[in-house]
Amino acid sequence: MSRPRVAVIGAGWAGLAAAVELAGFAELTLFEAGREPGGRARRVREAELALDNGQHILIGAYRECLRLMARVGVDPDAVLLRQPMNWHRHGGLRLHCPPLPAPLHVAWGLLAARGIGWRDKWRLSRALETLKRQGWRLAEDCTVADWLAVHDQSTALVGGFWRPLVLSALNTPLADASMQILANVLKDSLGAARADSDLLLPRHDLSALFPQPAWHWLAGQGAQLRAGCRVRDVAFADGAAWVDGERFDAAIVAVAPHHAGALLDDAALRQRLQLLRYRPICTVYLRFGQSLRLPRVMTGFAGGTADWLFDREALSGERGLVAAVISAPDEAILALPPAQLVARVLDDLRRLQPTLPEPLWSRVLVERRATFAAVAGLARPGTRIGVQCGYLAGDWVDSPYPATLEAAVQSGVNAAHVFKQDWMKQKN
Structure with missing residues (x-):
């Protein structure tokens, strides 16, 4: 049987995952509009600087990410710092889950947590136990804020634990966020094996974790890689996919949802995509002329501008570099001039080190459409477009997860599997 020709449009983590999963089964052509693969999780270059376009983390439950990294020759243990769940927020909750068997690691972590009283520890433990007894499934989805109110979570718990979590x-405010999606995340982290809740913090730039190794591996597998090639049109006719007029047996569209809607002549899909809302993420980089040590490589702030600070020197050897992440910033934050936003993050850092000098340089990176808003009751598009040879992949495609690297990779793997099944049925 001759191998099918498959076009994968988009070389973010979802498109790369689909291509890696199809290698050996199909003749692959991978289209990428940019010069580099990786999408919204890659290293970007600006003049003399090279920085990640966001500060992503993984957890031990991200099995598909870890599996495909290994498949393309990346040793996850070499590129990721694995730590037990460590929740360290300056001026707030501090929770450390020791390397004990599940569920003792969570129980011990709650018992020894600092920054909350015994009554709040009991409330938090009871809420998590309620979710566990329900199999981490809600009878009907609701917002996180509504669920927390029903389950008697105090103001201190909401502000110190639930909101930053x-x-x-989910990169979505509590008043809108889906409790079911959050429960799925908790199930696969705190509710699973101890190692699943481990934090996996990148020791290398994001491109080195998967995008660049996958790109080179695919080239070695004979895939055609077309970087800097923006696809203008995808159509389906005569049982084939036509990508800018070139015939393929199938096409996997793995681009951002607003681009997918423009590429595909599918009114039903566009209508569903119009229901998606988006949330930004802001990353502020500051480089100092001296080594800077944070209390933890990932340190949070209670009442600060930054949600989390990452010690890039401790993680990846980038001397004096700190990355500050502001998740789902409101319009007031987004409207600040970069210099003012940098000054506010610097104020956060000086709560840790009062004598900290001015940074040598700083950069503010804002992804306006960093993620879809994981709102309650959201119905996301499925893998199949509606024609036999068209498929979707991306962190926004139907999945138990919010917009994460694992959701993106899972969607690519799933698109590849669905296509394989369809192709084998067609040929049999």
């Missing part, structure tokens, strides 16, 4: 995981 939801913003970090």
